[in-house]
Amino acid sequence: MPDTPTEDRAFHAWLSVKAVRDIAAGLFILIVAVGGTTHLLGGLMLAATLIPIGDALIVWRSGGPRSAVFGIHGATAVVMLAISVLLLIA
Incomplete structure (x- = not known):
């Protein structure tokens, strides 16, 4: 077992998955913000x-810090x- 999380291959894989998901979500919002209406952007958000x-539920159920959850x-x-x-009300 690695000494630190930064040496753990599973940890690196998890970070990569999270990074791709977060970048894609940001791009979706950017595309709708540029080309859509406020109601469409509100629905997407x-x-x-x-x-x-x-994410909060996952951290909470895995015993993560409450500061991260909330x-x-x-x-x-x-x-x-x-x-x-x-x-949506705009």
């Missing part, structure tokens, strides 16, 4: 809010939800 909610993923979900609502 609302659906994308499931990503940080899912401070990172939970806060991101709340901000995304607020932006979604503002875009």
Whole structure:
């Protein structure tokens, strides 16, 4: 077993998967922001809010730090939800 997570091949694979997912999600939002309507962007953002909610649940169920569950993923979900609502009512 590796001494640190940075030497762990599974950890590197997980980071690669997360990076690709996050970049793709950002590109989806960018494309809709440039070429779509505020309602379309709001709907996409609302659906994308499931990503940080899912991440929070995964971290919580795996015994991760509460600061990551609520401070990172939970806060991101709340901000995304607020932006979604503002875009949908605009």
